[in-house]
């Protein structure tokens with residue numbers, strides 16, 4: 001049975017016999033084996049999934065029927081664009097440590113969702129994308145919306161998905177789902193794509209039952225490597241920890257903190273994993289990411305031993321591979337990562353340890369430290385440098401963004417989830433907001449290391465729907481309009497988020513690069529914008545625009561007190577392009593160089 005998109009009429013709440021396949025009708029009457037689509041939803045329930053995000057398609061009606069059947073136990077969150085749905089599932093994976101779940105239809109749905117899959121890949125987030133596919137009797141004719149998912153999502157170390165598989169036999173649904181969940185969580189976590197031919201989903205299943213919940217495998221470092229690590233620490237004068245990457249739990253973060261305390265180690269958080277180590281802890285050295293504190297950048301270079309615990313040491317964490325030289329850094333490098341494939345891939349480490357974060361941190365916390373270490377001053381200075389970097393530079397305009405972030409720090413609850421997409425706007429919270437960290441029990445930062453614009457709005461909505469905690473999103477005028485339609489999703493599903501949108505009338509990040517490389521040649525980076533506050537109100541959010549710093553606190557308090565979400569648009573002087581400098585000075589510096 002095939003339903004074409006252009007033939008679909010508005011759906012009745014209860015399907016009439018005329019629109020229902022014979023198998024479905026018999027199953028509904030309790031006279032036949034369960035449908036494959038129903039079993040699939042039961043397998044998700046067995047994995048502990050309570051929410052799935054998606055955009056419906058006629059290719060997977062039998063699964064949607066499974067969601068209907070089990071609607072008391074699992075919610076299908078209908079989104080407005082697959083990019084938004086995939087981002088929400090990515091946020092679910094990041095928040096829970098178990099795969100986020102997204103459902104989309106064939107070619108157009110899958111290609112729209114690809115941004116979320118790529119984000120999950122780069123950010124090491126467990127996720128499963130289910131794609132409703134063409135019926136098997138039409139495959140390979142370039143049937144309606146047909147796509148080769150293996151090639152598109154291309155599993156490889158440079159691909160988007162860790163694994164792409166198609167389920168052809170409904171009796172094997174439990175096997176494929178269990179494997180997808182295990183693959184998504186084990187080693188370096190990441191996304192898995194499961195393709196579901198339409199005709200497979202409508203078959204009856206006679207024997208298969210859901211398999212039990214899959215738990216991620218813990219990989220422990222071998223004791224000899226830990227002894228070696230201890231030796232390296234004892235020989236060091238200036239060690240520095242860089243913590244981050246996927247797979248952290250509150251327990252692992254607590255063990256990391258005890259390890260750092262035992263050895264008095266300064267700890268930096270890798271790019272956009274700023275909640276790995278408590279930012280208020282006296283051992284915190286700052287974030288090793290985009291717009292890194294120059295003093296911290298120097299400290300990474302000056303260190304004689306880098307303990308990279310969890311991060312992949314990507315381009316953003318290494319300031320374009322300059323803080324650590326590729327392939328062999330000047331500093332001694334101990335690299336601890338959950339995936340053997342990741343170790344010695346980009347950086348040749350002096351000591352590579354394959355271990356999951358929980359196991360690694362628990363091994364580290366019991367490493368016996370000496371009574372005294374020679375780097376106490378180095379560690380103290382690292383934190384002093386971090387605190388000094390909290391002091392703002394003077395910038396023009398009627399909005400003081402440092403004061404805005406201070407206000408957020410004052411009023412947002414400690415367990416609030418902060419989300420953002422990509423753009424210079426994010427650097428305000430990255431530099432000035434102090435994340436309490438996983439150590440206090442909650443993941444509190446959702447931000448794409450892939451630099452994917454549009455992530456913040458859907459991630460905030462997912463965070464609120466899944467946890468009930470306050471979700472705060474910072475967005476840019478460019479960033480917001482990539483996924484702003486998901487405000488409709490928030491309103492429909494009772495989600496509340498607070499969005500601060502920095503409107504500078506441009507793709508500011510690109511303009512900044514333009515001024516540096518091609519001064520005064522503004523090309524393709526200007527934006528003419530809608531009335532964002534009115535747009536938010538049209539969706540059912542509250543919307544307000546502010547132009548003065550003093551207006552922010554009352555607007556935030558009002559937003560916190562409301563039942564519905566709020567968008568606070570801040571008209572930001574385009575000159576205020578980074579937390580440190582203006583557009584004019586970047587342009588002038590570029591012109592002076594000519």
Ligand SMILES: Cc1ncc(C[n+]2csc(CCOP(=O)(O)OP(=O)(O)O)c2C)c(N)n1
Pocket residue numbers: 422423424425426451452453454475476477478479480502504506507508509510
């Ligand atoms: C999906 C996607 N498209 C394009 C880019 C390239 N890009 C990075 S930042 C940026 C501009 C962001 O503009 P805005 O959200 O207004 O933030 P601003 O830099 O002005 O603060 C662009 C186009 C990207 N990172 N992601």
Ligand SMILES: [Mg+2]
Pocket residue numbers: 423476477478502503504505506507508
């Ligand atoms: Mg902008």
